[in-house]
Amino acid sequence: MRSARASRRWSHDCAPGNRNGPARIVPCAPCAPDVRDSTMRAVLLRRAGPPKSLRVEEVPDPIARPGEVLLSIKAAGVNFADVLVRQGLYPDAPERPFIPGFESSGEVLALGEGVNGLEVGQRVLAFHSSGGYAEKIAAPAANVLPIPDSLGAQSAVVLPLNYGTAYVALYRTGPVEPGMRVFLHAAAGGVGLAVVDLARRAGLEVVGAASSHFKRERLQAEGVKHVVDSRRARVDRVARALYGKNGGFDIVIDSVGGRSIGEGLRALKPGGRLVSCGVARMSGGGVLGALRLFFTTPRIHPLALLRGSRGIFGVNLAPLMRDQAGARRILEELLRLTASGEIHPEPGRVLPLAEAGMAHQLLERRRNVGKIVLRV
Numbered sequence: 001m002r003s004a005r006a007s008r009r010w011s012h013d014c015a016p017g018n019r020n021g022p023a024r025i026v027p028c029a030p031c032a033p034d035v036r037d038s039t040m041r042a043v044l045l046r047r048a049g050p051p052k053s054l055r056v057e058e059v060p061d062p063i064a065r066p067g068e069v070l071l072s073i074k075a076a077g078v079n080f081a082d083v084l085v086r087q088g089l090y091p092d093a094p095e096r097p098f099i100p101g102f103e104s105s106g107e108v109l110a111l112g113e114g115v116n117g118l119e120v121g122q123r124v125l126a127f128h129s130s131g132g133y134a135e136k137i138a139a140p141a142a143n144v145l146p147i148p149d150s151l152g153a154q155s156a157v158v159l160p161l162n163y164g165t166a167y168v169a170l171y172r173t174g175p176v177e178p179g180m181r182v183f184l185h186a187a188a189g190g191v192g193l194a195v196v197d198l199a200r201r202a203g204l205e206v207v208g209a210a211s212s213h214f215k216r217e218r219l220q221a222e223g224v225k226h227v228v229d230s231r232r233a234r235v236d237r238v239a240r241a242l243y244g245k246n247g248g249f250d251i252v253i254d255s256v257g258g259r260s261i262g263e264g265l266r267a268l269k270p271g272g273r274l275v276s277c278g279v280a281r282m283s284g285g286g287v288l289g290a291l292r293l294f295f296t297t298p299r300i301h302p303l304a305l306l307r308g309s310r311g312i313f314g315v316n317l318a319p320l321m322r323d324q325a326g327a328r329r330i331l332e333e334l335l336r337l338t339a340s341g342e343i344h345p346e347p348g349r350v351l352p353l354a355e356a357g358m359a360h361q362l363l364e365r366r367r368n369v370g371k372i373v374l375r376v
Contacts, residue, residue, distance in 0.1 A: 042134035043356045046097040048088030051357035051364065054100070054133075062131075062138040064112035069144045071124065074153035075350075076132040077103040078359040078372040079161050079190070080255075080278060081318070086360060089290055092318055094130050100356075101132020103160040104139075105153040106376070115141040123147050125331070127160040127321055133356055135376055142324040145331055148339055158190070158345040158371045159334045165317050166194035167330055169253050169275045170202070173313040178203030180250040181243070183235050183267060186280055187224065188215035190348065190371035191255055196222050197343045207242065207249070209233060211366060218369055235260065239267035248272060257281045262298035265310055273311040280366065347373040 039058040047053060064070035082100050084090040105125045108118055118124065118141065125147050126139040147156045169191075170176055182199055186192050187208030199206050200223060208219045209230035216227045228238055239248045248269035254260055255278030264274045281293055305311060321327040337343045348370020351359050359372045 040135040041353065042099045043101075043353065044097050045086055045100055048086065048096070051086070051360040053086060054357045054360060056354050056356075059099070059134075062136055064110045064115075064138050066113040067115065067141055068112040068138045069108055069115055069118060069124070069126070069141050070110040070112075070136060070138050071104065071106045071126060071144070072109050072136055073104045073132065073134060073376045074106040075104065075157045076101045076134075076353070076374040076376060077157045077161060078356070078363065078374060079103075080280060080363055081161070083360050083363050084279075092129075099131045099134050101128075101130060101134070101374075103127050103157055104132040104137055105147065105156040108144075109136065112138070112141070117141075118144065118146065123149065123153070125156045125159065125335075127327065127331070133353065133374060135353075140324070142328065143321075145328065145335065147335065151335075151338060154347050154350055154373045154375065155338075155345050157373055158194070158347055159338070160321075160331060161317055162190040162371050163194045163198070163334050163343070163345055164321075164327070164330055165191050165277055165315060166198050167334060168317065168320065169277050169313075169315050170195065170198055170251070173275050173315070174251075174273050174311070176202050176204070179205060181205045181248075181269075182207070182251045182253065183238065183249045183264070184208045184224075185230065185235075185252075185254050185256045185260060186210070186278070186366075187227075188218050188369050189255070189280075189366075190368070191277065193218075193222065193348070193370050194345070195253055196224060197345070201337070201342050204251075207238060209235070209238075215369055234263050236263045236266040243269075251275065253277060255280055258293050258296040259298070261300075261312075265298075265300070265305075265308075265312065268308070268310045270309040273313060275313045275315055277315040345371075347371045349373070350375050 038061045040061050041056055042059045043054050044057045085093045085100055108120050108122045124144050126144045128139045131137045182204050184192055184195055188210040206224045207226040208224040209228050210216045211230045219227045249267050250272045252264035252274045254264050254276050257279035258281045279293055350373045353374050353376050362368045
């Protein structure tokens, strides 16, 4: 238990009705009584900026309020959405200063009033709007799921956002049948490798794009049938080269954005669908990158989709996870598939909590292979 030196200056925002809200830190009035006598380490974002804006500080321990579960965090996931949050480009980001992090895994420390079905000491996985880059978090009980002893904390935390996005992109946007052809942008990233894992289980033929030789070797090792250099290949040209003028892909999963959206639609066979689930092309560009993405993204007319019998979906897990029951069902299914050995979530790289800035730098520069996880 740490000293309460920092707790005189900062307090968790615990306003009524904010139980499910972000883990925001707000200044305390000098004379306000402080009911906590211990602190924890957490990564705070005080202002938008570069990776070095993420700094480990001492903040007051959270407490489990009614309907919440207090967790001791063992691992926290790092996602591209976190990078956008740090850059000030994520529309649903909480007010600064706050603790980033959408997902965590660890053990139950305490149960708030009215919480049933969980026990102190139980190993769990949680998803939340922020607060994961810390030693502890108080999360809504509806967002906390038990995990089996066979699943490590660092592997479990790969499931909510990466496998959750991959699962929705594949299974919730249309039919999935053995032999279907899938083109996958950024195939060696966290979401990409999750799609490869789920597609392998479903018997799909995957064509993956990656920027470096090392990443392409990893995709080949994962059984991806065709691997292309994302710096040179365009998906519509890849489709013609592999399947002929009248061929194409059943599904294109695009986490890059911009001009690749139009190219992906042209690469679809009739009845195919493009799933847009990210904007990695904006990485590192700040506001100018966001503007460049906006102006290079094609404007799509519904009649053009009708004429070609093609579809386009947007998958953003953030609003989907506000449906706690729906998000929980997806995670329960992913945990079932993991326990049965049908999928194999694993982190690509594990860094200590103090190196959250380095994790963001790797993501921003697209140097990561697979999911980056913070060890707490």
